[in-house]
Amino acid sequence: MITALSVTNLALSRGDRLLFDSFSLTVTAGEAIALTGANGAGKTSLLRAIAGFIRPDAGEIVFTGAGGALDSDEARGGGLHLLGHLDGLKSGRTAWEELLFQAQWSGGTGASAQAACETLDLNRLKNLEVRKLSAGQRRRVALARLIASPRALWLLDEPLTPLDAAWRARFGELMGAHLAGGGMIIAAVHDPMPVPARAVEVGATAVGA
Amino acid sequence: MSSFTALFRRELALSWGKGGGPLLAVSFYAAMATLLPLATGPAPDKLAIVAPGSAWLALALASLLSLERLVERDYEDGALDLLALGPAPLEAVAFAKCLAQWITTGAPLALAAPIASIALGASPGLSWLVAFTALVGGLGFSFCGGIGAALSIGSRRGGVLIAVIVLPLFAPPVIFGAGAIEAYAAGLDWRTGLLLLIAYSLATVGLGPFAMAAACRNALS
Numbered sequence: 001m002i003t004a005l006s007v008t009n010l011a012l013s014r015g016d017r018l019l020f021d022s023f024s025l026t027v028t029a030g031e032a033i034a035l036t037g038a039n040g041a042g043k044t045s046l047l048r049a050i051a052g053f054i055r056p057d058a059g060e061i062v063f064t065g066a067g068g069a070l071d072s073d074e075a076r077g078g079g080l081h082l083l084g085h086l087d088g089l090k091s092g093r094t095a096w097e098e099l100l101f102q103a104q105w106s107g108g109t110g111a112s113a114q115a116a117c118e119t120l121d122l123n124r125l126k127n128l129e130v131r132k133l134s135a136g137q138r139r140r141v142a143l144a145r146l147i148a149s150p151r152a153l154w155l156l157d158e159p160l161t162p163l164d165a166a167w168r169a170r171f172g173e174l175m176g177a178h179l180a181g182g183g184m185i186i187a188a189v190h191d192p193m194p195v196p197a198r199a200v201e202v203g204a205t206a207v208g209a
Numbered sequence: 210m211s212s213f214t215a216l217f218r219r220e221l222a223l224s225w226g227k228g229g230g231p232l233l234a235v236s237f238y239a240a241m242a243t244l245l246p247l248a249t250g251p252a253p254d255k256l257a258i259v260a261p262g263s264a265w266l267a268l269a270l271a272s273l274l275s276l277e278r279l280v281e282r283d284y285e286d287g288a289l290d291l292l293a294l295g296p297a298p299l300e301a302v303a304f305a306k307c308l309a310q311w312i313t314t315g316a317p318l319a320l321a322a323p324i325a326s327i328a329l330g331a332s333p334g335l336s337w338l339v340a341f342t343a344l345v346g347g348l349g350f351s352f353c354g355g356i357g358a359a360l361s362i363g364s365r366r367g368g369v370l371i372a373v374i375v376l377p378l379f380a381p382p383v384i385f386g387a388g389a390i391e392a393y394a395a396g397l398d399w400r401t402g403l404l405l406l407i408a409y410s411l412a413t414v415g416l417g418p419f420a421m422a423a424a425c426r427n428a429l430s
Binding site: 048051052053054055073076077078080081082084085086087088089090091092093097100101102104105106107145 | 218291292429
C-alpha cells in the first residue's frame with residue numbers, strides 16, 4: 001500500500017510546449033492536495049504523469065510504502081485510482097454491470113460493489129443503461145469504484161463538476177473517511193474542496209513559456 | 210486472476226452483444242458470398258475453381274468489421290485509463306480483447322465458412338478443412354487486426370484506417386489458407402499450407418498483444 005508520494009523537480013511538456021518545470025510535491029498518508037491553476041496549466045497532465053501515462057521530461061515520481069520505495073508499475077497497478085473527465089462507462093451497459101466490472105478489475109468484489117452502491121445511493125439506478133443516466137448520476141457510478149475497491153491514492157480530475165450541492169457535501173464526507181483511513185487525494189479543482197486540503201498551484205514555475 | 214476473468218467476461222459481453230458482433234460479421238460474410246457469383250458471371254465451373262479463395266477473401270473482409278470497437282471505444286469513453294491501471298499489464302488486456310474477438314467473431318465465421326464455400330460450388334468434402342483453416346486463420350485475423358485497431362486509436366475514420374493498415378498483413382493467411390484448401394482439393398500436399406497458417410496465427414498471438422499494448426500506451430500519453 002502506498003503511504004507517501006514524492007514528486008521531485010518534475011518537468012512536463014505537451015508537444016513543443018513546456019507546461020512547467022522544477023515542480024515538486026510531497027504527499028503523505030491522510031493528506032489532500034487541491035491542484036489549482038489556469039486552464040491549460042497542466043493539472044490533468046500532472047495527474048496523468050503520476051498515473052504513469054505521460055513520461056516526464058525530467059524529474060522523478062516515487063511511491064513509498066511501509067517498507068520503503070515501491071516498484072512504480074506495481075504501485076500504480078494496485079495502489080491508485082485515476083478518475084478523469086471521462087467516467088469510463090460503456091453507454092450500452094447497465095450501471096451495475098459497469099460498476100461490478102470496474103470494481104472487480106481494480107481489486108474489489110461483488111459484495112464491495114454492492115456496498116458502494118448503497119453508499120452512493122445507486123440501487124435505484126442499477127439496472128438502467130448508462131446512456132439513460134444524467135451526468136451527475138454517471139459521475140456517482142464512477143465514484144462508486146473508489147469506494148468498491150480501496151486504493152490508497154486517489155487522483156481526481158475535477159471530480160465535483162457534475163455533482164449537485166448535496167452530493168458534493170456527501171462526496172466530501174467520503175473523501176474525509178478515505179483520508180482518515182490513511183488515504184491520499186490529489187484533485188484538480190476549480191471550486192473549493194469539500195475537505196481540508198493543501199492548495200498547490202500548477203504552472204506557476206513555468207519558464208520561458 | 211478474478212480480475213482477469215472479470216475483464217474477459219466484459220470483453221465477451223461487449224463484442225457479443227452491443228457491438229453488433231457475430232450477427233453483423235456473418236451477415237456481411239453471407240452478403241459477400243452472394244455477390245461473388247453475380248460478379249463472376251454464369252459459369253458454375255469457373256466459380257467452383259475460385260470458390261475456396263473467394264470464401265477466404267470474404268472471411269478476411271468480414272473479420273475487419275468489428276475491429277473498430279475493439280479499443281477505440283475504450284479510448285473514447287476513458288475506460289482505457291482504467292484498464293491500464295489494473296492488476297494485469299496492458300499486454301494481458303490486449304490478449305483478452307483479441308481472444309474475445311476471436312471467440313465472438315472468428316468462431317461464428319468459421320461455422321459459416323463451409324456453408325459459403327459449398328454455396329459457391331466447392332466440394333462438400335472440403336468442408337472440414339475450410340472450417341478448420343477459417344478457425345485457425347480467424348485467430349490470426351483477430352490478433353493481427355488488434356494491432357491495426359490499437360494503432361488507429363484517436364483517428365477519425367478509424368475503420369478505414371484499420372483496413373488500410375491490416376489488410377496487407379492479412380495476405381499470408383489468405384495465401385496459406387486458400388492454398389491449403391486448393392491443394393487438398395487437387396490431391397496435392399496440403400499440410401505445408403496448413404502448418405504455415407498455424408505458424409502465422411501463433412506468431413500473431415505471441416507478438417500482437419505486445420504491439421497493441423505499445424500502441425495503447427502511446428495513445429494514452
